Amino acid sequence: MGGAVGELERVALMGVPIDPVDMTGAVDRVFDWAGKERGDECRFVVTPNVNHLVMLEHHVGLRDAYLHASLVVVDGAPLVWSAALLGVSLPGRVAGSDLVPGLFAAARDRGPITTYLLGAAPGVAETAAVKIRGRFPGVEVVGTYSPPMGFEHDPEENARILSRIDAARPDLLVVGLGAPKQEVWVDQHRHEIAAKVALCVGATIDFLAEVQPRAPVWMRSVGLEWAFRVAREPGRLTKRYLRDGWRFPGLLLRAMRGRRAP
Ligand code: UDP
Secondary structure, three states: OOOOOOOOOOEEEOOEEEOOOOHHHHHHHHHHHHOOOOOOOOEEEEOOOHHHHHHHOOOHHHHHHHHHOOEEOOOOHHHHHHHHHHOOOOOOOOOHHHHHHHHHHHHHHHOOEEEEEEEOOOOHHHHHHHHHHHHOOOEEEEEEEOOOOOHHHOHHHHHHHHHHHHHHOOOEEEEEOOOOHHHHHHHHOOOOOOOOEEEEOOOHHHHHHOOOOOOOHHHHHOOOHHHHHHHHOHHHHHHHHHHHHHHHHHHHHHHHHHHHOO
């Protein structure tokens, strides 16, 4: 279901199709879809960062998800800089963890909307639901669920998750299962997910619950959010960022050479 919905054409950044919209444009599009009938499948949003670009080199399931996504917005500042180096025009960064509160805030005037929170450790989504109810008038949290480890390989558990979502029929499904699991799961089940739009947004439920702090605004604006996250969770994230920091410059160089080639 990819492709622009009658708005700006997609641009290609290092082989990845991107919707060149800013936060306002992304919020408008998601609200537009949330106000319509669901159609044959759940539309979904992916938010590429350096880690996704490195994985897209070899991960077929993630590539498929990117092909089917309805909205692709750039999450990481390094990708905005890479776009500038490559002469690809992007209006800026739309991080998933900013897009979700942006949508919830907009529901005050444009809502009401319903949402279901899928992912994060047990108990975290419930805490996020309480905070959302206090912070965002116009948003109704109609369900939360933290799937057990390895759920994606268990057909019965998958059916249970889908039937819980079906019972709640949310406008927005916030999916925080980490990449590439969240993108692949949503893509594989997009015909069965009874939500209008799914947002694949990593640690956003942790941020909404305030069990993890976001990096300070100045760090985000100079592209250092990754450093803040590594300092908070070195055990889990150091290997990821080292590997990506090693591979990404090669991908960027290849794209720059490709651009210069006749
Ligand atoms: N997570 C989960 N189930 C899993 C794997 C991860 O609910 O099987 C959650 C985890 O608790 C965290 C989020 O997924 O809330 C992913 O965080 P991560 O930092 O990896 O996301 P990203 O860096 O992609 O934003």
